[in-house]
Amino acid sequence: MTDDRPDPDEWRTYDQFAAGIDTFRLPSVDLAETSLEVTLSDGSVLSLAFGHDSVEWTATGVLATAAPVRDPYDAVRVRDGVVFVNIPFASREREALTLVHSTETHRAAVVHSVIGDEDVEGTPRVRQQFWSGTTEGPVSGVEPGPSRDLIGKRNLYRYSPEHLYEHVYVSSERYAWQCLEGVQRGHGDMDLSTVWKFDDGLYLFCFREFRIAVASVWLHDLGYQLMTTGVFLGLNGDGDSEHSRGGGHIYPLGSVSYPDAQPV
Secondary structure (H helix, E strand, C coil): CCCCCCCCCCCCCCCHCCCCCCCCCECEEEEEEEEEEEEECCCCCEEEEEEECCCEEECHHHHCCCEEEEEEEEEEEECCCCEEEEECCCCCEEEEEEEEEEEECCEEEEEEEEEEECEEEEEECEEEEEEEEEEECCCCCCCEEECCCCCEEEEEEEECCEEEEEEECCCCCCEEEEEEEECCCCEEEEEEEEEEEEEECCEEEEEECCCCCCCEEEEEEEECEEEEEEEEEEEEECCCEEEEEEEEEEEEEECCCCCCCCCC
16 A cells, blocks of 8 residues: 655645646636726725736725836636636735625725745744725625634535645634645645635635745635635745635535634
């Protein structure tokens, strides 16, 4: 019998495990000739004008720009009326902006991911900041925000024929993962995570790893579709910042509920 357990000293780099992890991702869409103005929960404004493969944007507040900036973008229509947009900044080193918005409820959620300048023991290298928001039009539905709905759930994620991962959502701050198939087979950890509910069955799931400099933003559709769409930002094996796409199928394995004391 072949022993396929990994060498514990050969922890894979971000670019090694991310290669091909977008095989089963939903197709990208072209947002050319559309524009969007998002008012964030802190009062700042993000304005975007999309071309075929780039977006011109301006912002106030934390993301403030002195003049219009042009960056590449990728967009996926995860449901009718719900679009996942990632902007892997070329204009700002080691940063990315991810936006989820609904053309029906005019609700939005925005995540800003930034790779820190240096490692700090016990702290993920990549940090993330979150905002809810609204777009122009009649706003309806519940404001996106932190959710405990995934606590206790256990899912499989199939990103490609060679990528199969298990997630267990253990609290409002952490999740556990292990690789069942792929270059990380047998490896696993418990990392910091954030879950926001965007709409019925739609959850923004973000993680920040401790062992390597990588973070990710996913939109899990746990309704009928059972698909996830995501992106990574991290440092590759050469120490350079890199953006990658991800996505695939979700297979729920079950869930537990706590009878008395609850996780944080």
